[in-house]
Amino acid sequence: MLSIEANLQAAIESLIASGSETPALDAAVLMCHALDKPRSYLLTWPERELDDAQQVNFDDLLAKRIGGQPVAYIVGEREFWSLPLEVAPSTLIPRADTERLVELALEKIPAIEGDILDLGTGTGAIALALASEFPTRHVIGIDLQPEAQQLATRNGQKLNLTNAEFLQGSWFEPLAEHSEFACIVSNPPYIDKMDPHLAQGDVRFEPLTALVAEEKGLADLSYIADNARQYLKAGGWLLMEHGYDQGSAVRQILTKAGYQHVTTEQDYGHNDRVTLGCWLNS
Structure with missing residues (x-):
């Protein structure tokens, strides 16, 4: 042997x-x-x-x-923010660059009291990372796919993060009326359906519904930016991950929607990756 x-x-x-x-x-x-x-x-x-x-x-x-096949799907696990997470083909594989979104949220959240919302939560990676950092805050993660919602719930239970809750539905729909958040974060679908990268590497095995958006990848980013205004506290922050070449477009979306202090931050590979803005008009 x-x-x-x-x-x-x-x-x-x-x-x-x-x-x-x-x-x-x-x-x-x-x-x-x-x-x-x-x-x-x-x-x-x-x-x-x-x-x-x-x-x-x-x-x-x-x-x-x-x-x-991606290693994460083969072994059924991927580490994110030092948290071991169960993964499955029904969800995106958590990536290191998304930890940049968590870092930026950590900078903004302490300044305002309130709950945290993660849209398109997938494995629950972002929501659980934030729940681990803010144990006194209630963190809600939402995903359209029942399999993803169930997976995120299992991950939260395994990690004993009792301040995280996961709901199933389309974007903001599952929320109770008049819900308000100090911070809304999202890593939504943002890839153009014609992007050649969809036929390369691990992405070939990941769910298209979690990757692809209309309007050259900007449709879901626009929808979230528009509707998040109803759910953010005054002074609350919206942070969205996006493609390396979408920073300018997403800044325009947030600025046109009335957000203030709009900026784009880079990931660890020095690519535009997260655009954020503050909502002051609630």
Whole structure:
């Protein structure tokens, strides 16, 4: 039987050939999942040989990744804001760049009392990150897909974040009448349906309903900006993630809708990623 080290080396070579951008990380994550061991185990016991069941399991996981399936869907988990989250093909895979949205929200929320709303919550990543940082605030996450709402609820329960609640419905529809929020955040669909990136990489396996929007990707961003005004407290903030080339368009949307202090912030790759504005007219 092959050792952990020999398996990893062979896997890395196969993953490089398949086009993986992170072959060593992919191989290590899959090995940890196959062995049900932490990353430190691979470093401490590289000479340990896999038994028959472990080898079959690892080979199956590796074949899925070579076939293009995202690692997060294969192992059913992705870390976001240091929180382990269950993921599934019914939701987007949480990405590191979205943590920038959380960081910016952390800067704005302390200045105003009130609840927090996350629209299009998916796995619940953003809502749960904010719930973990503001344990005395009530955080509501909403998603159109029942599977996503159920998944986000499970994630909140596993993390014991009792101040987070997840509702199913279209954008603001599930909210109680006269609901008000100190901060509304969203990572909505913002990709143009003709964008060639939809046929590349992990995105091929993610739900189109969570990726694609009409009006060259701006339709949902516009809808949220327009309707959030009814639900923000005076001085409350709206923060929306968007595409790297949409900063100017989203600033125009927020400015035209009457938001103040509108700015666009960059992600860790120095791309425009989050546009935010303050609502002062409630």
